[in-house]
Amino acid sequence: MCxxxxxxxxxxxxxxxxxxxxxxxxVIQAGPCVVTQIKTEATDGYNALQLGFEEKRASxxxxxxxxxxxxxxxxxxxxxxxxxxxDPAGFDLGQSVGTDLFQVGEKVEVVGTTKGRxxxxxxxxxxxxxxxKTHGSKSHRIPGSVGCSAWPAKVWRGKxxxxxxxxxxxxxRNLEIVDxxxxxxxILVKGAVxxxxxGLVRINKPKY
Numbered sequence: 001m002c003x004x005x006x007x008x009x010x011x012x013x014x015x016x017x018x019x020x021x022x023x024x025x026x027v028i029q030a031g032p033c034v035v036t037q038i039k040t041e042a043t044d045g046y047n048a049l050q051l052g053f054e055e056k057r058a059s060x061x062x063x064x065x066x067x068x069x070x071x072x073x074x075x076x077x078x079x080x081x082x083x084x085x086x087d088p089a090g091f092d093l094g095q096s097v098g099t100d101l102f103q104v105g106e107k108v109e110v111v112g113t114t115k116g117r118x119x120x121x122x123x124x125x126x127x128x129x130x131x132x133k134t135h136g137s138k139s140h141r142i143p144g145s146v147g148c149s150a151w152p153a154k155v156w157r158g159k160x161x162x163x164x165x166x167x168x169x170x171x172x173r174n175l176e177i178v179d180x181x182x183x184x185x186x187i188l189v190k191g192a193v194x195x196x197x198x199g200l201v202r203i204n205k206p207k208y
Contacts, residue, residue: 001085001086001101002049002051002083002084002085002091002097002101003083003084003085003204004083004084004101004202004203004204004205005030005031005033005051005083005097005098005101005102005202005203006030006031006033006051006053006079006201006203007028007029007030007053007187007200007201007202008028008029008053008054008198008199008201009026009027009028009112009195009196009197009198009199009201010027010028010029010186010197010198011026011027011197012024012025012026012027012192013025013027015178015179015188017178023178023190024190024192025178025188025189025190025191026175026188026189026192026193027186027187027188028110028186028187028189028193028201028203029184029186030098030099030102030185030186030187030203031053031096031097031099031185032096032097032098032185033051033052033053033096033097033098034053034073034075034094034095034096035049035050035051035052035072035091035092035093035094035095035097036050036051036052036068036072036077036080036093037049037050037068037072037093038050038088038091038092038093039082039088040088047084047085047086047087047088048082048083048084048085048088049082049083049085049088049091049097050080050081050082051080051081051082051083051097052072052075052077052080053078053080053081053200054077054078054079055075055076055077055078056076056078057076058074058076060076061076071093072093072094073093081202083204098182098185099180099181099182099185099186099187100182101205102177102180102187102203103177103180104177104178104179104180105176105177106176106177106205107174107175107176107177107206108175108177108204108205109171109172109173109174109175109203109204109206110171110172110175110189110194110201110202110203110204111169111170111171111194111201111202111204112169112170112172112193112200112201112202113167113168113169113194113195113200114167114168114170114194114195115166115195116165116167117165117166118165118166119162119164119165120162120163120164120165120166121141121142121143121162122141122142122143122160122161122162123141124165125160125162125163125165126160128143128160131144143160143162146159146161170194172191172192172193172194174206175189175190175191175193176189176190176191177189177190178190187203
């Protein structure tokens with residue numbers, strides 16, 4: 001069995017479960033992914049499948065990758081990722097892999113890239129409380145003094161300061177699958193998933 005799948009975050013909504021609970025869910029378009037390469041322990045040192053997700057025009061694909069895609073049917077894909085597999089002999093090049101890998105009630109981990117927020121201050125980036133707004137204060141959203149006096153006469157690496165915020169790879173574990181709609185290639189997981197709408201996500205079966 002393949003250990004995961006590529007997908008696209010479509011957004012969030014909420015729904016009623018059969019037991020009457022009303023839960024927030026993230027809708028993920030999971031696949032369909034196509035096997036573009038099969039790696040075996042004999043030839044590569046490990047067992048894995050390279051999966052392609054989201055077709056793209058052949059004119060946007062360079063010649064080396066076009067030759068690579070010919071082996072799996074000739075269709076070009078925008079995203080390629082490797083997933084571990086127990087027995088690669090059970091898969092063929094060009095085979096489609098979909099939501100049948102997962103079951104309702106199963107716990108999965110979802111990997112995504114967080115939203116980019118550009119250059120942000122300490123209140124937005126680190127949650128600082130900010131300075132007082134009255135009694136003549138002119139320090140409202142700035143970090144305040146960071147000087148270290150005579151020793152060590154420098155600012156330590158890692159000090160919480162303004163800077164680039166977001167566009168980080170984040171993993172959310174133990175997300176419960178509350179519904180699967182195979183005819184639409186949709187998986188609904190309870191809770192939030194990192195990233196913006198239409199962002200690429202990786203759905204992994206937990207290793208434990």
